[in-house]
Amino acid sequence: MYIGIDLGGTNIAVGLVDEHGRILHKDSIPTYADRDYADILKDMAQLSLKVIKDVNYTIKDIKSIGIGSPGTPNKKEGVLVYANNFKFHNAPMRAEIQRYIDLPVYIDNDANCAALAEAIAGAAQDANHSITITLGTGIGGGIIIDKKIYSGFNDSGAELGHMVIHVDGEQCTCGRKGCWEAYASATALIRQTKQAAKENPESMINELVGNDLDKINGKTAFDAARSGDKTGEKVVKDYIKYLAEGIVNVINIFQPEVLAIGGGICKEGDYLLNPLKELVQKHVYCTDIPQTKIKTALLGNDAGIIGAAMLGKE
Amino acid sequence: MYIGIDLGGTNIAVGLVDEHGRILHKDSIPTYADRDYADILKDMAQLSLKVIKDVNYTIKDIKSIGIGSPGTPNKKEGVLVYANNFKFHNAPMRAEIQRYIDLPVYIDNDANCAALAEAIAGAAQDANHSITITLGTGIGGGIIIDKKIYSGFNDSGAELGHMVIHVDGEQCTCGRKGCWEAYASATALIRQTKQAAKENPESMINELVGNDLDKINGKTAFDAARSGDKTGEKVVKDYIKYLAEGIVNVINIFQPEVLAIGGGICKEGDYLLNPLKELVQKHVYCTDIPQTKIKTALLGNDAGIIGAAMLGKE
Numbered sequence: 001m002y003i004g005i006d007l008g009g010t011n012i013a014v015g016l017v018d019e020h021g022r023i024l025h026k027d028s029i030p031t032y033a034d035r036d037y038a039d040i041l042k043d044m045a046q047l048s049l050k051v052i053k054d055v056n057y058t059i060k061d062i063k064s065i066g067i068g069s070p071g072t073p074n075k076k077e078g079v080l081v082y083a084n085n086f087k088f089h090n091a092p093m094r095a096e097i098q099r100y101i102d103l104p105v106y107i108d109n110d111a112n113c114a115a116l117a118e119a120i121a122g123a124a125q126d127a128n129h130s131i132t133i134t135l136g137t138g139i140g141g142g143i144i145i146d147k148k149i150y151s152g153f154n155d156s157g158a159e160l161g162h163m164v165i166h167v168d169g170e171q172c173t174c175g176r177k178g179c180w181e182a183y184a185s186a187t188a189l190i191r192q193t194k195q196a197a198k199e200n201p202e203s204m205i206n207e208l209v210g211n212d213l214d215k216i217n218g219k220t221a222f223d224a225a226r227s228g229d230k231t232g233e234k235v236v237k238d239y240i241k242y243l244a245e246g247i248v249n250v251i252n253i254f255q256p257e258v259l260a261i262g263g264g265i266c267k268e269g270d271y272l273l274n275p276l277k278e279l280v281q282k283h284v285y286c287t288d289i290p291q292t293k294i295k296t297a298l299l300g301n302d303a304g305i306i307g308a309a310m311l312g313k314e
Numbered sequence: 315m316y317i318g319i320d321l322g323g324t325n326i327a328v329g330l331v332d333e334h335g336r337i338l339h340k341d342s343i344p345t346y347a348d349r350d351y352a353d354i355l356k357d358m359a360q361l362s363l364k365v366i367k368d369v370n371y372t373i374k375d376i377k378s379i380g381i382g383s384p385g386t387p388n389k390k391e392g393v394l395v396y397a398n399n400f401k402f403h404n405a406p407m408r409a410e411i412q413r414y415i416d417l418p419v420y421i422d423n424d425a426n427c428a429a430l431a432e433a434i435a436g437a438a439q440d441a442n443h444s445i446t447i448t449l450g451t452g453i454g455g456g457i458i459i460d461k462k463i464y465s466g467f468n469d470s471g472a473e474l475g476h477m478v479i480h481v482d483g484e485q486c487t488c489g490r491k492g493c494w495e496a497y498a499s500a501t502a503l504i505r506q507t508k509q510a511a512k513e514n515p516e517s518m519i520n521e522l523v524g525n526d527l528d529k530i531n532g533k534t535a536f537d538a539a540r541s542g543d544k545t546g547e548k549v550v551k552d553y554i555k556y557l558a559e560g561i562v563n564v565i566n567i568f569q570p571e572v573l574a575i576g577g578g579i580c581k582e583g584d585y586l587l588n589p590l591k592e593l594v595q596k597h598v599y600c601t602d603i604p605q606t607k608i609k610t611a612l613l614g615n616d617a618g619i620i621g622a623a624m625l626g627k628e
Binding site for chain 2: 074178245292
C-alpha cells in the first residue's frame with residue numbers, strides 16, 4: 001500500500017492507494033496556503049497518519065509516501081524548489097514528512113502525477129508512452145515514457161502549456177506571449193466567452209448568466225452553442241481549433257499511444273472530442289502509420305492522489 | 315566495429331565506426347533517388363562491403379549495420395514506411411541488406427541518427443537527455459532520453475520542425491500553417507532574405523548577390539548584417555527571434571541538459587548564438603534551476619553515419 005498526497009493551493013487530499021492505483025480511503029483538509037512550509041507539511045503528515053489509521057492499517061503496511069505539488073520539485077533531494085501558490089522556496093518536503101513518519105518520501109509536480117495516474121490506472125493504462133494534459137487555470141502537462149514520468153534533467157520539463165503557438169499573441173502569466181494555455185486553458189475559454197458576449201449583446205451567452213459576465217464559466221459557451229447560439233458556436237469552434245493546434249504539436253513531437261485530456265471542459269464529451277479529433281486527424285504529420293488515440297482522462301480529481309502514491313512504485 | 319549508412323536524397327555515405335563513434339574510414343556514391351529500392355539497397359550493401367574491405371576488415375569484425383534515412387521507419391520490421399525523397403513505400407531495408415550481408419540491420423530516421431551521434435560522440439556526449447535540431451531545408455529534430463532515441467510508439471515522433479509557433483501563419487510543406495520550420499529553417503531564412511531584399515532595393519543584400527536574388531543563401535543576410543546593413547540586421551534579428559521561440563518551446567517541454575544546433579547556419583557562430591542564448595534565457599519558464607546548455611552540433615555531415623552506426627549499440 002502507498003500513501004498519495006495531493007497538495008493543492010486550496011486543499012490537501014490524502015489517499016491510501018493499492019499497487020494497482022485504486023484508492024481504498026481518502027480524506028482532505030484545507031491547505032491555508034499562506035502558512036510556513038513546516039506547518040503545512042505537519043498537517044500533511046498527520047492527515048496521512050489519520051488516513052492509515054482510519055482503515056486499521058499501520059505504517060508497516062505502507063511502502064512509501066508520494067507528494068504531488070504544484071511547481072518545480074527537486075526530486076532527488078525531495079525539495080519543492082518553487083511554486084507560485086506558496087510563499088516559501090526550497091521547502092524540504094521529504095525531511096519534514098520524515099520528522100513524523102519514517103518512510104521513503106517522493107515528490108513530483110502535480111500534472112506529472114496526474115499523467116502517471118492515468119498511465120497506471122486510467123485512460124492510458126494500456127500505453128507505454130502517453131501524455132496527459134489538464135485544461136484548468138492553465139494547461140498542465142505530463143509526459144509518460146515507458147510508464148515513467150519524464151521531466152527533463154532538472155525535473156521541470158513537461159510544461160506543455162507554455163509552448164508558444166502564436167508568436168506575439170496573447171500575454172501569458174509566464175511572461176511569454178502566445179502560449180498554448182493563453183488560448184486553450186479553461187481560463188482562456190472564459191476570457192474568450194466574455195469577450196464574445198460583450199461584442200454580441202444579442203448572444204444567448206448574456207442571457208445564460210443573467211447579463212453578469214462574471215458568472216461565465218468554462219461551460220457557458222458550450223451551453224449556448226448546444227442551443228444553436230451563433231456566438232457560442234463560434235467561441236467553441238475557435239477554442240477547439242486552438243486546442244487542436246497544440247495537441248497536433250504534442251503528437252508530432254511525441255507520437256504517444258494515448259493522449260488523455262482532463263479538466264472540467266472534458267465533461268462536454270463528444271461535443272468537444274469529435275470536432276477535436278477531426279481537426280487533429282487532418283493536421284498530424286504522418287498518417288500512414290498507427291495514430292495516437294485521444295481520450296478523456298478517467299480519474300478526475302483523484303488523479304493527483306493516485307499519481308502521487310504511484311511515485312513510490314516507479 | 316559498426317557500419318553506418320547515411321542514405322540521402324543525393325548521396326549514400328557509408329562509414330566504418332568504432333564503439334566510441336569515431337569514423338575509421340568512409341566512402342560515398344550517388345543515390346540516384348528515383349530508382350527502385352532494391353537497386354538502391356544493393357548499392358548500399360556493396361558500398362558497405364567495399365568500406366569494410368578497404369581497411370582490411372572482414373564482416374566478422376562488424377557487429378551490425380545501421381541505416382539513417384529520411385522519412386518514417388518501422389524500426390521493429392526494419393522497413394522504411396515512407397520518405398518524400400523516394401518513390402517507393404514500405405521498402406524492406408533490413409531484408410534487402412541481409413540478402414548481401416548476414417548481420418543485424420537497424421534503421422532509423424536521419425535526424426534521430428544525428429541526435430544519437432551528438433549524444434555519443436558530439437556536443438551532447440556528457441548529457442543523458444539531449445535534443446539536436448538541424449537547420450536545413452526543414453528543421454530536423456532528434457530526442458535523446460537516457461542516451462536513447464525517443465520517437466514515440468509508432469517511430470515517427472520528434473518532428474520538432476512541425477510544431478506550429480504561429481497559428482494560421484506561413485504555409486508549411488506538411489500542410490499545416492505556421493510550423494517552426496516555415497520560420498526558422500535555412501529555407502525560411504532564404505525566403506525572408508529575398509523578401510527583404512525586394513522590399514529594400516537599397517540594401518546591401520542585393521549588392522552581395524549581384525542583384526540576382528536566386529543567389530541568396532543562408533549566409534547572405536548574416537554577411538549583410540555583419541557589414542552594418544540595416545535590412546540584413548533586421549532579417550537576422552527576426553530570424554533569431556523565431557528560432558528562439560521554438561527553442562524555448564522545446565526547452566519548456568523537454569528541459570534537456572544540452573540542446574545542440576546543427577546545419578550550415580551554425581557556422582555563424584557567436585553572431586547567431588549569443589543573441590539566441592540571450593532571448594532563450596529571457597523566456598524559459600523556470601530560471602531558479604539548472605539551465606539547458608545551448609551548443610552548436612560538432613559532427614557536421616558525419617553525424618548521419620555515426621548515428622546510424624550507433625543504432626546497433628543502443
